[in-house]
Each structure stands twice: as structure tokens, then as C-alpha cells.
Amino acid sequence: MPLLRVERRHVARNLTRSLLVVLLVAVPTAAMVGGSAFVSTVRRTVEDQRHGAMGRATLRVDGISAGDSVEKARASLPEGAVAEEVYTGIAVVERPGQRLRARSFSLAPSSLAPEGLASTMVHITEGRAPKIAGEVALSSRLLGALHRELGEFVDVDGEPSLITGVATVPEDLQLPVAVKAPGLPSPGAGRSLLFNIEPELIQPSIDGWSQEGAAIHRRSETGATDGFEALIVLVCGGFGFFEASLVIGAAIAVGMRRRQRELGLLGSNGAPQTAMVRALLLSTAALAAVGSLIGLALGAAVAHGMHPWLNDWTGRDVGALEIPFSFLALAFSLGVLSAVLSAWIPARSAVRLPIRTALSGQRPIPAGSRGFFRAGLGLAAAGSLCVVGGALLESDASGLFILGGAIILVLGLGTLSPWILELVAGAAGRLPVPWRLAVRDAGRFRARNGPVVTAVIAGMSISVLLGALSASVNQLMAARMPALTQNELRVVGTSAEAAAVAMSTDLGLEGTYRIDKKTLGGVERISWIVELPSEVTPELGEHAVEIASAFRGTSVTVGPPSDGGIAGFVRVVLGICILTGLVVVFVATTLSSIESAADSKILRTVGAAPGVLRQHAASRAAYLALLGCVLAIPAGLVPMAGLLKLSGASLEFAMPWSTLAITAIAMPAIAYAGTWASALVRPPGQP
Amino acid sequence: MRGSPRPEDEALSSSPILQLNGATRVHGQGSLAVRALGPISIDVQPGEFVAVMGPSGSGKSTMLGLSGALDQPTEGTVCVQGQDLRTIGATRLAELRRQVIGYVFQDFNLLPGLTAVENVALPLELDGVRPRAAREEAQSALAAVELDELGARFPDDLSGGERQRVAIARAFVGPRQLLLADEPTGALDTITGDLVMRLMRKQCDDGRTTILVTHDASHAAWADRILFLRDGLLVDETGAVPSDMVSAS
Ligand SMILES: Nc1ncnc2c1ncn2[C@@H]1O[C@H](COP(=O)(O)OP(=O)(O)O)[C@@H](O)[C@H]1O
Ligand SMILES: [Mg+2]
Numbered sequence: 001m002p003l004l005r006v007e008r009r010h011v012a013r014n015l016t017r018s019l020l021v022v023l024l025v026a027v028p029t030a031a032m033v034g035g036s037a038f039v040s041t042v043r044r045t046v047e048d049q050r051h052g053a054m055g056r057a058t059l060r061v062d063g064i065s066a067g068d069s070v071e072k073a074r075a076s077l078p079e080g081a082v083a084e085e086v087y088t089g090i091a092v093v094e095r096p097g098q099r100l101r102a103r104s105f106s107l108a109p110s111s112l113a114p115e116g117l118a119s120t121m122v123h124i125t126e127g128r129a130p131k132i133a134g135e136v137a138l139s140s141r142l143l144g145a146l147h148r149e150l151g152e153f154v155d156v157d158g159e160p161s162l163i164t165g166v167a168t169v170p171e172d173l174q175l176p177v178a179v180k181a182p183g184l185p186s187p188g189a190g191r192s193l194l195f196n197i198e199p200e201l202i203q204p205s206i207d208g209w210s211q212e213g214a215a216i217h218r219r220s221e222t223g224a225t226d227g228f229e230a231l232i233v234l235v236c237g238g239f240g241f242f243e244a245s246l247v248i249g250a251a252i253a254v255g256m257r258r259r260q261r262e263l264g265l266l267g268s269n270g271a272p273q274t275a276m277v278r279a280l281l282l283s284t285a286a287l288a289a290v291g292s293l294i295g296l297a298l299g300a301a302v303a304h305g306m307h308p309w310l311n312d313w314t315g316r317d318v319g320a321l322e323i324p325f326s327f328l329a330l331a332f333s334l335g336v337l338s339a340v341l342s343a344w345i346p347a348r349s350a351v352r353l354p355i356r357t358a359l360s361g362q363r364p365i366p367a368g369s370r371g372f373f374r375a376g377l378g379l380a381a382a383g384s385l386c387v388v389g390g391a392l393l394e395s396d397a398s399g400l401f402i403l404g405g406a407i408i409l410v411l412g413l414g415t416l417s418p419w420i421l422e423l424v425a426g427a428a429g430r431l432p433v434p435w436r437l438a439v440r441d442a443g444r445f446r447a448r449n450g451p452v453v454t455a456v457i458a459g460m461s462i463s464v465l466l467g468a469l470s471a472s473v474n475q476l477m478a479a480r481m482p483a484l485t486q487n488e489l490r491v492v493g494t495s496a497e498a499a500a501v502a503m504s505t506d507l508g509l510e511g512t513y514r515i516d517k518k519t520l521g522g523v524e525r526i527s528w529i530v531e532l533p534s535e536v537t538p539e540l541g542e543h544a545v546e547i548a549s550a551f552r553g554t555s556v557t558v559g560p561p562s563d564g565g566i567a568g569f570v571r572v573v574l575g576i577c578i579l580t581g582l583v584v585v586f587v588a589t590t591l592s593s594i595e596s597a598a599d600s601k602i603l604r605t606v607g608a609a610p611g612v613l614r615q616h617a618a619s620r621a622a623y624l625a626l627l628g629c630v631l632a633i634p635a636g637l638v639p640m641a642g643l644l645k646l647s648g649a650s651l652e653f654a655m656p657w658s659t660l661a662i663t664a665i666a667m668p669a670i671a672y673a674g675t676w677a678s679a680l681v682r683p684p685g686q687p
Numbered sequence: 688m689r690g691s692p693r694p695e696d697e698a699l700s701s702s703p704i705l706q707l708n709g710a711t712r713v714h715g716q717g718s719l720a721v722r723a724l725g726p727i728s729i730d731v732q733p734g735e736f737v738a739v740m741g742p743s744g745s746g747k748s749t750m751l752g753l754s755g756a757l758d759q760p761t762e763g764t765v766c767v768q769g770q771d772l773r774t775i776g777a778t779r780l781a782e783l784r785r786q787v788i789g790y791v792f793q794d795f796n797l798l799p800g801l802t803a804v805e806n807v808a809l810p811l812e813l814d815g816v817r818p819r820a821a822r823e824e825a826q827s828a829l830a831a832v833e834l835d836e837l838g839a840r841f842p843d844d845l846s847g848g849e850r851q852r853v854a855i856a857r858a859f860v861g862p863r864q865l866l867l868a869d870e871p872t873g874a875l876d877t878i879t880g881d882l883v884m885r886l887m888r889k890q891c892d893d894g895r896t897t898i899l900v901t902h903d904a905s906h907a908a909w910a911d912r913i914l915f916l917r918d919g920l921l922v923d924e925t926g927a928v929p930s931d932m933v934s935a936s
Contacts, residue, residue, distance in 0.1 A: 606790075607785030607813055608781060
């Protein structure tokens with residue numbers, strides 16, 4: 001009990017470090033809760049897949065030829081059972097000068113009603129379903145592209161049609177959709193019947209249709225589960241906790257070092273080692289529990305805040321927010337467990353220090369770093385081999401190999417870092433005093449700084465990896481469709497040349513045209529570029545679309561190519577990762593300023609000016625950040641190169657220069673500036 | 688081994704290197720106020736070796752702290768080389784610590800990340816002296832404390848006595864004139880303690896000034912003048928102890 005009292009007082013007196021532990025547990029817990037809520041909300045479940053494929057039906061029969069067999073089936077259905085007829089095909093939707101294609105449905109309005117069997121396959125979100133010939137419901141994207149609104153007319157499959165409603169396919173919000181009145185399929189559309197009956201009850205009919213060549217889909221047989229998303233959350237969450245434990249371990253080791261004498265005193269007064277370790281672990285567990293709870297609340301709040309944007313991001317109707325409660329329990333216990341585990345080694349080694357050494361306040365002589373060198377090099381080599389092997393193997397397990405290799409590579413470089421720290425410390429003699437102290441001290445406390453550097457590597461390597469992905473995607477987009485100037489139009493398709501010739505004259509401007517050839521993945525892509533003497537205004541663009549629609553299979557693009565949102569998504573994730581990296585760097589910074597307090601005091605007594613004291617604190621922070629960030633570059637690039645190799649020829653590796661600059665220059669600079677500025681607020685070395 | 692005051696000391700005696708004028712340090716306020724020191728008035732002349740003695744808690748460290756501007760008086764003034772420490776800014780104070788005042792503490796206060804010679808060169812380097820020149824000067828300062836062999840070692844690899852000698856070399860390196868030593872022999876054995884005292888005496892004989900706080904009468908006996916503190920006040924002051932008493936001890 002007295003030991004616990006000592007611990008409690010310690011937690012209260014070292015509030016900064018206690019809050020650090022709380023924060024370090026809270027952030028990955030929040031990420032895991034938010035991430036799992038995000039994934040399980042966004043995930044296309046088996047039920048979602050079934051709704052997309054067959055609505056609410058238990059049975060879907062495609063390709064029944066004769067009408068009378070349907071009537072027969074309907075007649076033989078038991079009480080309450082229904083069969084609904086749906087045609088799906090491709091409709092051509094036109095207005096003067098513009099022709100677009102859309103997924104077409106032709107079905108009874110009753111099928112689209114809330115209890116209708118097709119209502120989860122396609123939805124009427126505004127207006128009403130078409131009832132008679134000459135009526136149509138279109139998706140909002142299609143309406144936008146055609147500049148049409150409810151109550152106006154378009155041509156659908158050659159028939160002028162009144163737009164009566166807005167239709168959506170929940171599983172694909174981007175899909176152009178045209179819902180037509182019942183019994184009016186688009187040319188070439190396929191016919192399906194939807195039933196809400198257990199298939200066994202009409203087995204004879206099913207057998208009959210089968211023999212006629214129809215395809216039978218039972219709800220129970222449709223859709224497939226994959227545990228992939230859960231795996232991703234687990235791996236990413238696990239990675240987060242791994243990173244947090246590294247930093248927590250380092251924070252606790254620093255705390256132990258500062259309490260060395262106190263622990264020696266407790267020991268010399270007869271406190272048993274196990275009791276001391278237990279008290280230390282209990283206080284860590286209590287802090288971690290607080291952090292985990294905060295993280296749970298924070299994660300749930302973030303997921304809630306994100307929910308309104310999810311439909312736009314994913315392009316499908318994700319429905320209500322789902323927070324998987326099993327993950328909450330898992331995240332909570334992982335948070336507490338990883339903190340306790342990471343506290344265990346420093347606590348045990350601090351308590352095991354001989355009492356006399358502990359009381360003297362001397363630091364035990366650090367072990368040599370040869371072992372770190374061998375182990376680190378071995379791990380880094382093994383990790384790289386896994387990545388290369390995974391990329392060359394091209395099997396199902398390749399992704400797993402590359403992921404595992406990436407983690408091993410990070411661990412290897414992290415293990416190597418104490419050796420690098422010692423190596424650099426040996427060559428620091430010529431550096432200015434603040435940097436010399438930073439480099440030497442990092443070398444003296446290499447075993448403790450290793451985990452901090454590893455955490456920085458882990459955090460920043462993901463940013464480098466995503467940066468490389470983003471750069472490669474951008475490079476691909478640029479290669480596929482080089483950006484147009486403001487004066488240019490790109491024409492592609494079967495009659496592209498003729499359309500380009502037409503545009504260069506028919507737009508009323510003296511235009512020129514040229515051919516543009518790009519070889520991509522061994523395939524030559526040809527397009528024609530029309531250059532106008534003035535900027536392509538929206539009106540000119542529309543006019544060009546009209547001209548292009550006069551040529552079969554030909555289309556025209558204006559402005560920058562769309563990348564389908566991939567690059568945008570990667571950029572968002574990249575931003576989050578850089579922020580996470582910043583948090584890790586900030587934590588490393590805080591730790592090293594706690595470390596440097598004693599040295600600052602001495603520097604002050606020998607007459608270091610306030611500016612030098614700030615530099616001293618700042619250079620320590622920047623040095624560890626710099627080392628971690630520089631090592632993060634290979635740790636991120638190697639796995640990305642492997643992943644891109646695996647993806648085939650379409651994506652080629654591109655060096656993400658801007659991300660590398662952020663990583664190797666901006667991050668250490670931010671660490672330096674941040675510590676420098678905080679030293680302005682709280683001058684170091686004050687008594 | 689101890690010199691009588693030299694001519695230049697006489698000439699400078701009108702301008703004391705350190706002057707405490709009614710200096711008082713009170714901790715806390717109101718009924719909780721604790722008077723740690725003063726009011727106390729002392730003049731220390733250049734080249735003097737002054738020892739300060741007194742029971743524990745009598746304000747010795749407080750006095751030294753005020754003298755070196757590690758702490759500010761709540762009343763009265765402290766002047767170093769005629770400059771009132773309260774009137775000068777942080778940058779000038781730092782400069783004063785680099786160029787005029789050196790400290791030695793009981794627990795050595797060496798930077799563990801710097802070698803012995805780098806520790807000694809530190810004030811010079813901070814003062815803008817070229818690293819090579821600073822190192823050379825530090826090396827000769829180390830030679831003066833008979834440690835020129837051990838310059839490349841880190842503090843953790845030195846014994847307590849060696850560390851304290853490095854600290855003394857650092858306190859006296861360059862142009863610095865005023866050494867403030869707070870129980871520098873407290874953590875050392877008798878023989879090493881005597882060696883440290885001899886070194887400080889030698890520095891004073893070379894014209895520098897030392898204020899030494901000590902418990903040990905045999906160490907105080909090396910001084911030109913001994914001040915006695917009790918409950919924060921100056922209670923007694925003696926001149927030099929006759930040299931035969933020192934040799935007898
Ligand atoms: N920060 C402080 N707050 C309150 N009292 C203090 C503080 N520092 C010193 N004192 C008190 O001032 C007196 C003198 O202390 P000090 O100068 O350290 O004594 P010495 O060095 O002679 O042992 C002591 O009674 C001590 O309790
Ligand atoms: Mg004292």
C-alpha cells in the first residue's frame with residue numbers, strides 16, 4: 001500500500017508524463033474504434049451484396065423465355081407469395097447534341113414501393129416511379145450531365161419521356177440509371193423474376209426453368225464474406241498500438257531514470273522488487289485505462305462526425321453508422337495491455353538495479369551496440385527479402401509477405417538505430433555545442449532512444465509508402481491522359497480523327513488538331529487533341545460534346561482528367577498519416593526535453609545564453625526526429641516498390657519527392673521549431 | 688605557499704570584485720516567510736580567498752547563489768565588478784557567467800555528454816572562441832589541475848576527485864576571475880579534498896578570487912578570510928589562520 005501511495009503521488013507530480021501515457025493510449029484506441037466503425041459501416045456486407053443483386057427476393061430467376069410459364073408459376077404460388085418481373089439492360093438517354101448510356105430497369109411501381117422486392121436494388125428518392133410509356137426516372141448524376149430536372153423531357157431509347165422521379169442504385173451511387181415503366185424494356189434487356197418464397201416450395205417450377213436454360217439464384221447462395229476489412233483494422237490497429245507501446249516504453253524508461261534514487265531508497269528500506277514492479281504496473285494500467293476510455297469516446301465521436309461524408313467517399317449508400325462493440329472491448333483491452341507490457345521491461349530493469357548503484361544516481365554503463373547492429377541488419381535484410389519474395393512470387397500470399405516484410409523492415413531499422421546513434425555520437429566532436437550534446441546524449445541513451453526512433457520510423461514510413469502510391473497514381477493519370485491546356489480538347493474513340501477535324505472548324509474558331517500517342521503497359525493509346533485560339537469555355541465544351549455525339553463511339557474531354565477519386569482518397573489518408581507522424585515526433589520531442597532539463601541547468605551556470613539553451617533543447621528533438629524520418633524513407637519505399645511490382649505493369653513506381661521532403665526536412669524542422677518555441681514559453685534550465 | 692597580498696591587489700582594493708550590500712533573501716510571504724539570508728553586507732577584493740562557514744541551514748548556499756546571480760535578493764543589492772546584478776538582462780548575465788564567474792558544486796555538475804576537455808572548453812566555446820583555440824586553452828587549464836592526461840575521457844569514466852578538478856578547471860578557464868565553490872570537497876575523501884584545496888589556493892595566488900563554502904575547518908584554513916554565518920546573518924569574521932596551524936593540520 002505505501003508503494004501505491006508513492007506511485008499515486010508520482011503520477012500527480014509528473015502530470016506531463018502521466019498525460020503523455022494517457023494520450024499515447026487514447027490515440028490508437030480512438031483510431032481503432034473509429035477505424036472499425038468506419039470499416040463496418042462502409043463495408044459491403046453479404047446482405048448488401050444480396051440487396052444489390054436481388055433486392056429483397058429469396059429467389060431470382062434470369063432468362064425465362066415464355067410469358068405463360070410465369071403466369072403458371074404465379075398461379076401455383078402459395079398464399080402471400082409474390083413474383084415480380086424486372087428487366088435490366090442498357091438504355092440510351094439523349095438530348096439534342098448529347099447521348100449517354102445508363103443502366104435501365106423496367107419494373108412495376110409496386111416493386112419499387114418500400115416493401116417491394118426490388119426496392120433495395122434500385123430506389124426512387126424523389127418524385128415517383130414511371131407508370132406508363134413515355135415516363136422515366138433518372139439518377140441525379142445523369143440529370144446533372146443532361147442539364148435536366150424533374151418534369152422536363154429527354155429521349156430514352158428513342159422515345160420522348162417525361163422525367164417523373166430520381167432513381168438511385170444504393171450499391172453504386174455514381175451509376176447512371178434510367179428506370180422505365182413496366183413492360184417497356186430497353187432493347188436487348190434481360191428478364192428476371194423475383195420471388196419472396198422459399199425455393200423448396202416451388203421446386204418443380206424451378207427444375208422446369210432450369211431445363212429451359214434459365215439461371216437460378218437463391219439468396220442463400222449469393223454473396224461471399226471476407227474477413228479482409230476486419231483483418232485490416234486489426235493489422236493497422238495493432239501497428240498503432242505497437243507504435244504507442246514503443247513510445248510509452250521510452251517515456252516510462254525516462255521516468256524510471258529520474259526516479260532511480262527514489263527506487264534505490266525504497267529498495268534500501270526493504271521494499272520487495274516484485275511489489276515495486278507491481279505498483280509501477282498498476283499505476284500504468286490505471287493511466288492506460290483512463291486513456292483507453294477517452295480513446296473509446298473520441299473514436300466514437302469521430303466516427304459519428306465522419307458519417308455524413310461516407311456516401312460521397314465510397315460512392316454507395318452505406319446506411320446507418322455501425323459501431324462494432326466487440327472491437328470496443330478489444331481496443332480497450334489492447335490499450336491497457338500494450339501499456340502494461342511496455343512498462344514492464346523498464347520497470348523491471350530499474351527495480352533490479354543494484355541498490356548501491358541506484359542510490360549513487362549513476363547511470364549503468366550502456367551495453368555495446370554490436371548486438372543491435374547484427375540483429376538490426378539481420379531483421380532489415382529479412383524484411384527486404386520478404387518484400388522482394390512477395391513481389392516475385394505473385395501468389396495469393398504475396399500481399400501478406402509484403403506487409404509482414406514491411407513490419408520486419410521497420411523493426412530491423414529500429415533495432416539498427418542504437419548502433420547508428422553510437423556511430424554518429426563517436427563522430428560528433430566537431431559539431432557546435434548544442435548539436436554535439438544532442439548527438440552524444442542520444443548515443444549514450446541509445447537503448448532507450450531506439451524505441452522512440454522506431455516509433456518515428458513506423459509512423460513516417462506509412463506516410464512515405466502512401467506518398468509513393470499517390471505519386472505513382474498521379475504519374476499514371478498524367479501518362480494516360482496528359483493534362484490539357486486551357487485551350488485544348490481531347491477526342492477519343494472510333495471516329496476521333498473525323499470529330500477532331502470537325503471541331504477544329506465547326507466551333508466557329510480557327511482551331512488546329514494533332515494526334516497524341518501514348519504507350520501504356522505495352523498498349524498504344526491514340527487520341528486527338530484540338531487546340532483552339534482561345535480558352536475552352538463551358539459553352540464551347542458543350543458544343544464540342546454535341547459535335548462528338550454526331551460521331552459513333554466518340555467522346556470528348558475538356559479540362560483535367562478525373563482519377564476516379566483514388567488520388568484524393570490517398571491524399572486524405574496521407575494527410576492523416578503525416579499528422580500521426582507529427583504526434584509521434586512531438587512525443588519524442590517532449591521526452592527528449594524532459595531528458596535535457598539537467599543539462600540545461602548546468603549549461604546555464606557556465607553562461608549559456610538563453611538562445612543557446614533553446615537551441616540545446618531543440619537540437620535534441622530534431623536529431624531523433626531526423627534519424628527516424630531518414631530511416632523511414634527506405635522503410636516506406638521498399639514495400640511500396642514491392643506492392644507496385646505486384647500490381648502489374650499498369651502502376652509504375654514514382655519517387656514521391658514532396659513526401660520525402662516533408663519527411664526528411666519538414667518533420668525535423670517542425671520538431672526543432674516546436675521545441676524552440678516551447679522553450680520560449682518555458683525557458684530551460686530555470687531553477 | 689600562500690602569498691601575502693601583492694601590489695596589484697592593493698591597487699584594486701578600492702573596487703571590490705564582489706559586493707553584497709544589505710542583501711536579503713526571503714522565501715515565501717506573510718506568516719510563512721522564511722528568511723534564508725541577511726541582511727548581509729560583504730566586500731570581496733580581487734585575489735582574495737574567502738571561506739564561508741556555518742551550520743547547515745545557515746544560508747551559505749543562498750549567499751553563494753546570490754553572488755553568482757543564480758538567485759536574486761529580495762532586498763539589498765549584489766554587485767559583481769561594480770555591476771548591480773539586478774539591473775542587467777539575461778543575455779548580459781549569461782555573458783557574466785561565461786567571462787567572470789565560475790561555479791563548482793558538491794555534485795560536480797559536468798555535462799555527461801562532453802569529454803573532460805570539452806567540458807572545460809564549454810564556456811569559451813559558448814563565448815565564441817574558435818573550437819580549436821578553446822580546446823587548447825582548456826587543455827592547459829586541465830594541465831593546471833594536473834589532469835592533462837585524462838582530457839579525452841567522459842565524466843562517467845572519471846573518479847569523484849578527478850571530476851571535481853575538471854569542474855575547477857572549467858570554473859577558472861579563460862578570463863574568469865571569480866570562483867564560487869559550494870562544498871566542493873563534500874563528496875571527496877580527505878586526500879583528494881586536500882588536493883582540490885591546494886589547486887584553489889594556487890589559483891588565488893595567481894590573482895583570481897575564490898569564495899568557498901565549507902563545513903571543514905581544515906579546508907577553511909586555506910583561506911585569507913573566514914566568514915561565519917548563523918541563521919542567515921554574518922556572526923563573525925576572522926583573518927587568515929597562521930600558516931603554521933595549517934601545516935600542523
Ligand atoms: N526554496 C526555498 N524555500 C524555502 N526555504 C528555503 C529555500 N531554499 C532555502 N531555504 C531555507 O533557507 C535557509 C538557508 O538555506 P541554505 O542557504 O541552503 O543553507 P546552507 O547552505 O547553509 O545549508 C534554510 O533554512 C532553508 O530551509
Ligand atoms: Mg548548502
